[in-house]
Amino acid sequence: MDPMAEIRETFFQECEEQLGELETGLMRMESGQTDSETVNAVFRAVHSIKGGAGAFGLEDLVHFAHVFETVLDLIRAGRLEPSPEAMRVMLRASDALADLVRAARDGSTTDPVRIASIVSELRQLTGEPDAGDAEDDDFADIAFAAVPVTIETEAALPPGWIVRFKPLADLYAKANEAGLLLRELGRLGPMRVTVDAESLPDLAALDPEGAYLTWTIVLDADCTEDMIRAVFEFVEDDCEIQIERNLPADVAVAASSSAVAADAGQPSDDEILALLRNAAASVEAPAVIEPEIVVAPPPPPPAVSPPPEPEPASASAEAPAARNDAAQGVGATIRVDLDRVDRLIDLVGELVINEAMLSQRVFEAGLARASAVMTALDELEQLTREIQDSVMAIRAQPVRSVFQRMPRLVREVATMTGKQVRLLTDGETTEVDKTVIERIVDPLTHMIRNAIDHGLESTEARLAAGKPAEGLVKLTALHRSGRIVIEVEDDGAGINRERVRAKAVEKGLVSPDAPLTDEEIDNLIFMPGFSTASEISDISGRGVGMDVVRRSVQALGGRISIASRPGKGSTFTLSLPLTLAVLDGMVVSVDGHTLIVPLSAIVETLQPRSEQVHTLGVDVRVLAMRGGYIPLVDVGAALGYRAMPAEPEKSVALLVEGEGGVRAVLVVDGIQGQRQVVIKSLEANYRAVPGIAAATVMGDGRVALILDVDAIVSVTRSDNLRVDASRVEPILMSAS
Amino acid sequence: MPVASSLSILIVDDQQTIRSLARVGFDAIGIGEVIEAEDGEEALKLLLTRKTPIHLVISDYNMPKFNGLSLLRAIRAHGPISKTAFIMLTGRADKQMVMSAVEHGVNNYLVKPFTTEALKEKIEAVLGTLT
Numbered sequence: 089m090d091p092m093a094e095i096r097e098t099f100f101q102e103c104e105e106q107l108g109e110l111e112t113g114l115m116r117m118e119s120g121q122t123d124s125e126t127v128n129a130v131f132r133a134v135h136s137i138k139g140g141a142g143a144f145g146l147e148d149l150v151h152f153a154h155v156f157e158t159v160l161d162l163i164r165a166g167r168l169e170p171s172p173e174a175m176r177v178m179l180r181a182s183d184a185l186a187d188l189v190r191a192a193r194d195g196s197t198t199d200p201v202r203i204a205s206i207v208s209e210l211r212q213l214t215g216e217p218d219a220g221d222a223e224d225d226d227f228a229d230i231a232f233a234a235v236p237v238t239i240e241t242e243a244a245l246p247p248g249w250i251v252r253f254k255p256l257a258d259l260y261a262k263a264n265e266a267g268l269l270l271r272e273l274g275r276l277g278p279m280r281v282t283v284d285a286e287s288l289p290d291l292a293a294l295d296p297e298g299a300y301l302t303w304t305i306v307l308d309a310d311c312t313e314d315m316i317r318a319v320f321e322f323v324e325d326d327c328e329i330q331i332e333r334n335l336p337a338d339v340a341v342a343a344s345s346s347a348v349a350a351d352a353g354q355p356s357d358d359e360i361l362a363l364l365r366n367a368a369a370s371v372e373a374p375a376v377i378e379p380e381i382v383v384a385p386p387p388p389p390p391a392v393s394p395p396p397e398p399e400p401a402s403a404s405a406e407a408p409a410a411r412n413d414a415a416q417g418v419g420a421t422i423r424v425d426l427d428r429v430d431r432l433i434d435l436v437g438e439l440v441i442n443e444a445m446l447s448q449r450v451f452e453a454g455l456a457r458a459s460a461v462m463t464a465l466d467e468l469e470q471l472t473r474e475i476q477d478s479v480m481a482i483r484a485q486p487v488r489s490v491f492q493r494m495p496r497l498v499r500e501v502a503t504m505t506g507k508q509v510r511l512l513t514d515g516e517t518t519e520v521d522k523t524v525i526e527r528i529v530d531p532l533t534h535m536i537r538n539a540i541d542h543g544l545e546s547t548e549a550r551l552a553a554g555k556p557a558e559g560l561v562k563l564t565a566l567h568r569s570g571r572i573v574i575e576v577e578d579d580g581a582g583i584n585r586e587r588v589r590a591k592a593v594e595k596g597l598v599s600p601d602a603p604l605t606d607e608e609i610d611n612l613i614f615m616p617g618f619s620t621a622s623e624i625s626d627i628s629g630r631g632v633g634m635d636v637v638r639r640s641v642q643a644l645g646g647r648i649s650i651a652s653r654p655g656k657g658s659t660f661t662l663s664l665p666l667t668l669a670v671l672d673g674m675v676v677s678v679d680g681h682t683l684i685v686p687l688s689a690i691v692e693t694l695q696p697r698s699e700q701v702h703t704l705g706v707d708v709r710v711l712a713m714r715g716g717y718i719p720l721v722d723v724g725a726a727l728g729y730r731a732m733p734a735e736p737e738k739s740v741a742l743l744v745e746g747e748g749g750v751r752a753v754l755v756v757d758g759i760q761g762q763r764q765v766v767i768k769s770l771e772a773n774y775r776a777v778p779g780i781a782a783a784t785v786m787g788d789g790r791v792a793l794i795l796d797v798d799a800i801v802s803v804t805r806s807d808n809l810r811v812d813a814s815r816v817e818p819i820l821m822s823a824s
Numbered sequence: 825m826p827v828a829s830s831l832s833i834l835i836v837d838d839q840q841t842i843r844s845l846a847r848v849g850f851d852a853i854g855i856g857e858v859i860e861a862e863d864g865e866e867a868l869k870l871l872l873t874r875k876t877p878i879h880l881v882i883s884d885y886n887m888p889k890f891n892g893l894s895l896l897r898a899i900r901a902h903g904p905i906s907k908t909a910f911i912m913l914t915g916r917a918d919k920q921m922v923m924s925a926v927e928h929g930v931n932n933y934l935v936k937p938f939t940t941e942a943l944k945e946k947i948e949a950v951l952g953t954l955t
Contacts, residue, residue: 091848094844095841095845098844102840128886129888131886132838132888138915139839139936140839140842142937143842143845154916310827357869360872363868363902364868364890365890366897366898367893367894367897367898
């Protein structure tokens with residue numbers, strides 16, 4: 089990639105981080121935390137965006153950020169009060185800034201009228217109608233001669249190096265030749281070579297393959313040390329190399345003495361921090377609070393700056409905090425191309441499969457009894473698992489990036505609906521796979537819109553019900569039993585079950601006399617074609633219903649459900665897998681095929697007795713269980729492995745639960761065990777097959793299909809799953 | 825007249841974007857060695873622990889934790905590195921800030937965003953014409 093394009097990409101990545109900081113900081117300021125650190129962080133975020141934008145000629149962005157920055161600068165200097173009104177304008181400005189950044193990135197446009205109106209609001213805050221903070225670029229009167237620069241001593245060093253080169257026996261053994269290396273070195277400049285044969289033994293004692301010679305080269309070349317090292321690059325492990333500057337005697341003494349001084353003063357991290365803290369303490373106090381004082385008296389000579397300034401109390405109180413911050417902030421990070429991580433994950437997936445295959449081969453070879461082999465295998469398995477977890481952790485990210493987008497959404501929807509809303513978030517640091525994070529943005533956005541638009545009552549209705557005028561929406565993320573659970577909770581009126589039911593009947597989704605529990609009625613809102621809003625509003629509407637939300641969550645291997653308390657509010661619960669790459673599964677046999685049933689869907693396993701099985705109509709069978717009837721699905725028949733359903737009493741039954749708590753009993757021939765499997769996309773390798781979610785490769789190298797429980801369960805309600813899955817495995821096998 | 829290829833320059837900025845842009849400029853000028861630091865602490869550590877000298881520090885003013893002015897003060901106050909040339913990078917031409925940096929011994933300033941020409945001009949103003 090062209091370097092500027094690459095930097096531009098980095099810039100937009102950093103902008104996202106800074107927009108996040110900006111949002112967080114502004115929220116903090118809004119809640120009354122207007123300490124200088126918070127205000128400065130907010131200022132810096134806008135300032136950094138402006139700085140980078142300028143480099144790429146993004147004029148709209150620079151202009152807007154500049155006006156915004158001016159306001160923040162006034163607050164920072166204590167010349168503008170961060171009043172609620174000012175905060176409101178700044179929050180709107182941060183939204184606009186985010187829009188401008190994204191418009192610049194995607195080459196799209198923003199609404200110029202809206203931007204202009206925010207700019208004028210910002211300017212009203214500064215009290216200067218025009219860009220009052222005209223940049224003063226005339227520094228001609230400032231003399232920059234304060235400190236003499238001693239670059240000359242360095243630059244005046246006579247060009248030249250002394251290189252001592254002592255090949256080891258290995259160098260010759262690898263067919264390198266000292267003479268060729270010296271010739272190479274000679275290309276850098278004129279040189280004088282002397283050979284030291286002192287250590288050459290008598291002929292009798294001489295090892296013909298030994299190395300005894302040392303060369304000293306005085307190189308009269310104006311080159312860098314790296315250029316010399318490059319000559320010896322391929323033999324650096326097989327020789328001793330010393331490179332030093334060829335200094336005249338007096339300079340050499342000075343250089344070596346300063347080197348000693350530097351070595352003696354090799355500072356520890358604590359000392360470095362102390363140096364900086366002293367400098368910061370003596371610089372910042374006057375500079376921020378009383379700028380005039382800094383300019384007036386001459387500054388104290390730097391060398392004698394006394395370590396503890398006055399105000400010992402505040403200095404000692406702040407020191408440990410600063411120390412902590414520094415320690416936390418130092419955590420080094422690298423940016424890695426996502427493709428590389430994914431490639432690694434793929435390879436680790438292969439490793440897991442290979443480990444399973446190896447273990448199976450060992451069993452088949454009858455080596456299982458050899459305890460040393462077993463121990464080694466166990467260790468390998470443990471290690472593989474750990475590698476897998478670590479690799480998955482690379483892709484894991486805190487949900488913060490998604491949560492950070494929500495305050496803005498809440499503000500927008502609150503304004504559109506005329507409701508007062510407060511958003512509380514919890515668990516932003518909960519980590520989950522990057523892909524999962526990217527793909528929950530839309531469902532979550534929709535759920536939040538829905539919670540405000542449909543969940544929360546109007547202000548009047550709330551006051552009439554004795555609730556605070558301000559509605560509450562709570563967004564929580566947590567880890568629960570190997571999944572991430574995200575809850576969207578509102579303190580609104582709860583689901584109006586009468587209305588939901590009437591609507592469902594009217595739309596023909598349920599029959600008027602269907603006996604439905606409260607929970608079942610609540611979950612009707614996820615049915616396709618259902619929408620409680622009497623007219624599709626622009627807010628929660630956008631032509632999307634909760635059924636679409638559910639479908640996108642399901643596509644991620646997730647579940648969504650709702651719990652509603654009339655008059656008190658509703659809670660939507662999203663449960664998602666932490667990663668999309670592996671799955672805990674139950675390995676089952678069906679008509680000679682091996683299938684995987686996701687463990688998360690299985691409620692229990694049981695052995696049906698013949699008196700439990702009842703037949704309804706021609707081919708619908710149900711299982712009597714704990715006073716109720718649950719539909720039976722013969723997996724073999726559903727997937728087209730066999731024409732006739734197996735006899736349930738000779739089979740094993742798995743009670744599974746699909747979306748919305750719909751249960752069914754799956755009939756399979758037998759259970760082989762449980763294992764973690766690496767998910768291989770069927771779409772990517774073959775094509776989508778109804779009833780099958782994905783495929784995996786088993787320990788014996790065979791392909792096993794992973795059952796799509798929801799699709800199988802839906803067979804009990806309609807007959808749309810007619811598929812011949814028996815042909816899939818051979819195709820996959822031949823393709824792999 | 826310093827030789828550009830024999831110069832070591834330390835660029836300090838909390839934004840990778842600015843560090844990368846500066847590097848592009850340094851490469852165009854032919855600077856021999858470019859070292860990056862994310863903040864004042866990392867910068868000072870590099871200055872104090874490196875065996876070969878760093879000739880010029882170009883540092884952002886507004887950074888988290890310790891700002892550019894603190895870094896400048898710390899450098900000027902520490903004997904072995906106190907003579908290191910220092911150019912302050914600023915996002916806005918804020919005369920008062922530049923003034924206070926001058927009080928603390930800054931050798932020049934550079935306003936972001938900068939062109940390669942501006943970068944070269946400022947380096948030359950401090951170190952002399954580059955060859």
